[in-house]
Amino acid sequence: MDPESSRTKRQRLMERVTPYVFVSPFYILFLIFGLFPVVFSGILAFSKWDGIGKREFVGMENFQRLVQDTEFWGAVWNTLVIWVLSTIPMLVMALLLAFTINLKFIKHKEMLKALYFVPNVTSVVAVTILFGLAFSSQTGLVNSVLEMMGRESVNWIRDPFWVKVVIAFVGTWQYLGYNMIIYYTGLQKIPKDYYEAAIIDGATTFQLFRLITIPLLKPIILFTVMMSTIGGLQVFAEAQILVPSNPTAEGGALTIVYYLYQTAFGQNVYGYGAAIAWGLVIIILLLSLLNWYLTTYRIKGEK
Numbered sequence: 441m442d443p444e445s446s447r448t449k450r451q452r453l454m455e456r457v458t459p460y461v462f463v464s465p466f467y468i469l470f471l472i473f474g475l476f477p478v479v480f481s482g483i484l485a486f487s488k489w490d491g492i493g494k495r496e497f498v499g500m501e502n503f504q505r506l507v508q509d510t511e512f513w514g515a516v517w518n519t520l521v522i523w524v525l526s527t528i529p530m531l532v533m534a535l536l537l538a539f540t541i542n543l544k545f546i547k548h549k550e551m552l553k554a555l556y557f558v559p560n561v562t563s564v565v566a567v568t569i570l571f572g573l574a575f576s577s578q579t580g581l582v583n584s585v586l587e588m589m590g591r592e593s594v595n596w597i598r599d600p601f602w603v604k605v606v607i608a609f610v611g612t613w614q615y616l617g618y619n620m621i622i623y624y625t626g627l628q629k630i631p632k633d634y635y636e637a638a639i640i641d642g643a644t645t646f647q648l649f650r651l652i653t654i655p656l657l658k659p660i661i662l663f664t665v666m667m668s669t670i671g672g673l674q675v676f677a678e679a680q681i682l683v684p685s686n687p688t689a690e691g692g693a694l695t696i697v698y699y700l701y702q703t704a705f706g707q708n709v710y711g712y713g714a715a716i717a718w719g720l721v722i723i724i725l726l727l728s729l730l731n732w733y734l735t736t737y738r739i740k741g742e743k
Contacts, residue, residue: 502715514689525608538623556617600692
């Protein structure tokens with residue numbers, strides 16, 4: 441074989457292989473830390489395993505137990521309530537803030553965006569600890585203010601409803617600025633001519649917001665709703681820090697992921713824990729499909 445021809449073939453082979461070598465670390469890490477846990481959890485969901493001994497295949501037993509588990513459905517209810525209390529007000533406030541900052545007469549826009557975004561890069565653990573101190577039943581700042589106003593103090597962490605409110609506050613504080621930045625970026629894409637023409641026609645600020653901003657931001661609003669739904673149903677750290685021991689569904693702080701953590705890593709019941717995880721996946725999928733269906737139906741109805 442001609443040496444020159446052999447060298448050319450090797451060079452061509454290297455040119456083809458080199459790009460794959462450079463991107464391979466991503467796929468290797470994805471296979472190890474992404475795909476493998478998903479596949480293994482699927483296997484565990486049909487098994488009984490304590491993490492040490494031999495796995496025992498039990499078929500649909502874990503899912504049958506899940507359907508009849510009142511503690512699980514209580515955790516589902518807590519998670520949904522927290523999601524409603526956190527996500528809906530947070531997205532509305534984020535949209536209003538983005539619209540306000542985008543107005544011409546507002547100055548120091550970059551500073552305002554940075555200030556609102558800071559909570560998103562703050563440790564959720566640190567933020568939750570601060571909220572726990574502020575809402576403490578005995579020495580909390582919130583109860584001190586209520587007593588100064590002549591109101592009775594509230595047992596925020598021990599009350600089944602108010603503990604969900606506190607957890608929702610943490611989520612709102614954490615992700616308000618993040619969604620505000622997304623909305624603000626979308627507002628920058630709306631042609632200024634639309635607003636100027638509407639102002640010439642005598643439109644008020646509220647009419648600008650309702651008739652121009654919201655319709656043109658609909659795809660971005662749908663994106664934030666979907667992502668907030670997925671993230672809101674996975675709330676864990678806030679509940680675990682506020683109620684670190686013996687959480688119950690009746691107590692209000694037991695969420696789906698917290699129940700999963702308690703079952704799998706607290707009781708070493710990994711098979712049933714995996715079934716809880718897949719139950720969460722199904723709930724997220726159903727809510728996402730419902731949201732997509734309602735959105736599609738509305739768009740078709742408008743057309």
